[in-house]
Amino acid sequence: MTTDEAVTVSTGARELAEFDKTTSRWGRITMIVGLLLSIGAPLYLVFSGEVDVTAGQLWTAFAAVAGTFFIIWLVEPLTYFPILGPAAMYQAFMIGNIANKLLPAALIAQTNIGAKPGTKRAELAAVLAICGAAMVHLVSLAVFVGLLGTWLVSVIPTDIVTVTRSYILPSVLGAVLVQAIVSMKQPRATVVALLVAAIITFVVVPAMPSLALSSTAIAVIVTAVLAWFLRDKNDQSPAELATIE
Amino acid sequence: MNVTASGTSTDIMAVANSPVLWVAVAGIFVVIVVQSAIYMTAVRKVAPVADMSPEDMKVSFRSGAVSAIGPSLAVCLVAIALLALFGTPAVLARIGLIGSAAYDVSAASIAADSMGAKLGADTYTQNVFVVAFFAMSIGGVMWMLSALILTPLLERGDAKIRTVNPALMAVVPSAALIGAFASLGFQELTKSSYHIVAFAASAVAMGICLFVARTFGKSWLREWGLGISILVALTVTYLVTS
Numbered sequence: 001m002t003t004d005e006a007v008t009v010s011t012g013a014r015e016l017a018e019f020d021k022t023t024s025r026w027g028r029i030t031m032i033v034g035l036l037l038s039i040g041a042p043l044y045l046v047f048s049g050e051v052d053v054t055a056g057q058l059w060t061a062f063a064a065v066a067g068t069f070f071i072i073w074l075v076e077p078l079t080y081f082p083i084l085g086p087a088a089m090y091q092a093f094m095i096g097n098i099a100n101k102l103l104p105a106a107l108i109a110q111t112n113i114g115a116k117p118g119t120k121r122a123e124l125a126a127v128l129a130i131c132g133a134a135m136v137h138l139v140s141l142a143v144f145v146g147l148l149g150t151w152l153v154s155v156i157p158t159d160i161v162t163v164t165r166s167y168i169l170p171s172v173l174g175a176v177l178v179q180a181i182v183s184m185k186q187p188r189a190t191v192v193a194l195l196v197a198a199i200i201t202f203v204v205v206p207a208m209p210s211l212a213l214s215s216t217a218i219a220v221i222v223t224a225v226l227a228w229f230l231r232d233k234n235d236q237s238p239a240e241l242a243t244i245e
Numbered sequence: 246m247n248v249t250a251s252g253t254s255t256d257i258m259a260v261a262n263s264p265v266l267w268v269a270v271a272g273i274f275v276v277i278v279v280q281s282a283i284y285m286t287a288v289r290k291v292a293p294v295a296d297m298s299p300e301d302m303k304v305s306f307r308s309g310a311v312s313a314i315g316p317s318l319a320v321c322l323v324a325i326a327l328l329a330l331f332g333t334p335a336v337l338a339r340i341g342l343i344g345s346a347a348y349d350v351s352a353a354s355i356a357a358d359s360m361g362a363k364l365g366a367d368t369y370t371q372n373v374f375v376v377a378f379f380a381m382s383i384g385g386v387m388w389m390l391s392a393l394i395l396t397p398l399l400e401r402g403d404a405k406i407r408t409v410n411p412a413l414m415a416v417v418p419s420a421a422l423i424g425a426f427a428s429l430g431f432q433e434l435t436k437s438s439y440h441i442v443a444f445a446a447s448a449v450a451m452g453i454c455l456f457v458a459r460t461f462g463k464s465w466l467r468e469w470g471l472g473i474s475i476l477v478a479l480t481v482t483y484l485v486t487s
Contacts, residue, residue, distance in 0.1 A: 012294040015290060016295070019287050024397070027280065033276050034273060040269060042375060042378045042382050043379070053376055061355070062379075062380065062383050068351070069348070069351075071421045074391060077388075077391050077392045077395045081399045086400050087284065089392050090280070090392065090396070093391075094280070097345065101317065101320070104312055104316070105308070109305040109312075113305055120291075120296075124297050128288055128306045129312075131306060132306040133313035136310045138274055141337055144324075149328050163486060164330075165364075166365040167365075168365065168475070170433040170434075170443040170444035171326075172346060173350070173426055173429055174474065175450065179451055179470065180426055182455050184419040184423065189423070201435065202431065219424045219428035220424045222424075223423070228412070244422065
C-alpha cells in the first residue's frame with residue numbers, strides 16, 4: 001500500500017468515527033431536550049396553581065400506566081436496535097411512528113439506492129429517509145391537525161363533538177385490539193390474552209373492587225406469564241411483534 | 246360568591262389551550278428539525294467515505310419523505326378525532342413525539358380511572374385532564390429513557406441480544422399488548438350499551454378493512470384502517486344515541 005492509500009484508509013475510518021460520535025452525542029442531547037419538553041408541559045400545569053393535582057395522584061397514574069406498558073417500553077428498543085442502528089435509534093424513539101412511518105421510509109430509501117443491508121450506505125440511507133419522513137410528519141401535523149383540525153372542531157356541531165369525546169376510547173380500542181390480534185398471528189396467545197382479560201374484567205374485579213385500578217396491569221402480567229408457558233414450542237414460524245410504535 | 250376549587254371545572258379547553266402547552270409544541274417541533282439538520286450535516290460529511298453519492302443522498306431523503314405522506318395523513322385523521330378530548334396542543338405534543346394514538350388513549354384512560362373519573366364524562370375535570378396528559382407524556386419519556394439507556398449498551402454488547410430466546414422477544418410482548426388492549430376494551434364495555442356499540446362497530450370496521458386489504462391487496466387499507474374504524478364507530482354511535 002502506498003502512503004497515499006494508507007492515508008485515505010485512515011481518513012475514512014476517522015470520518016466514520018466522527019459520524020458515530022456526532023450522531024450519538026447530538027442524538028442524545030436532542031432527545032433529552034425533547035424528553036424535558038415532553039414532561040415539562042404537564043408538570044408546569046401541575047405547579048402553576050391553576051389546577052389542584054397532588055404528587056400522589058401523579059405517582060398513582062404513573063404506576064398504573066407503567067404496570068401495563070413496561071414490557072413494551074423495554075422490548076421495543078431491543079427489537080428495533082438491530083434494524084435501525086444506533087444513530088437512527090435517537091431519531092426513531094423521539095419521533096415515534098416507527099413501524100408505520102419511519103421503518104418503511106428507511107427500507108424504501110435503502111431499496112431505491114440499492115444499498116445492501118448492514119452496510120454504512122444502508123445506515124446513512126435510513127438516517128436520511130427518517131429525516132425526510134420527520135419533515136413530512138411535522139408539516140402534516142401542523143397543517144392538518146394544528147390548523148385544519150382545530151378549525152374543524154370549532155365548526156362541527158356540539159352534539160357530534162360530545163359523542164366524539166364520550167366514545168373515542170371504545171372507538172379506538174376496538175380497532176386497535178383487532179389490529180393487534182391480526183398482526184400478531186398467534187392464535188394460542190390471543191386466546192390466552194382475551195380469556196385472561198375477560199375473566200379479570202367481568203369476574204375478578206366485580207368480586208374484588210379494590211383491584212379495579214390495577215386490573216389492566218394484572219391482565220398484562222398474567223397474560224405474559226401464561227403466554228410464555230403455554231407457547232407452542234414446535235412453532236418455528238417467526239412471530240410478528242405487534243408494536244404500538 | 247361562587248368559588249370553584251381550582252381544577253374541578255369541566256372546562257378542559259381553558260387548561261388544554263394554555264400558552265405553555267403551545268410553547269412546548271413549538272419546542273418539540275424545533276428540536277426534531279434541529280436533530281434532523283445535525284444528522285443530515287453529519288451524513289453529508291461521511292457520505293464520500295461510505296460510497297454514497299449526492300444523488301443517493303437526495304433520493305434517500307426524498308424516498309423517505311414521499312413514503313411518509315400516506316402514513317402521516319392516516320395518523321392526522323386519528324389525531325383530529327382526539328382533539329375533542331385533549332385539545333390541539335396536547336394532541337400535537339403527543340402525536341408529534343413518540344406515543345401513538347393507541348398508547349395515548351390507553352394511558353389517558355388508565356390515568357382517569359386512577360382519579361375515579363371517566364374521560365369525556367361529567368367527571369372529566371381540569372385536574373383529570375392534567376393527570377391524563379401527564380400519563381400520556383410519561384410514556385413518551387419512558388420510551389426515550391429506555392432508548393437512551395439501552396442504545397449505548399446494545400452498541401457495546403450486540404451479541405448478547407441474539408442469545409435471548411426469540412419467543413421471549415416476540416410472543417410475550419405481543420400477548421401482553423393484546424392483554425392490555427383487551428382489558429381496557431372490556432372495561433369500556435361495562436360502562437354503557439353505547440360503549441359496546443362503539444367498541445363493536447370499531448372492531449368490525451377494522452376487521453373488514455384488514456380482510457379487504459389482505460384479500461384484494463389494498464395495502465393502503467392497513468394504514469387507514471384505524472382512522473376509518475374510528476369514523477365508522479363514531480358515526481354509528483352518533484346515529485344510535487340521537
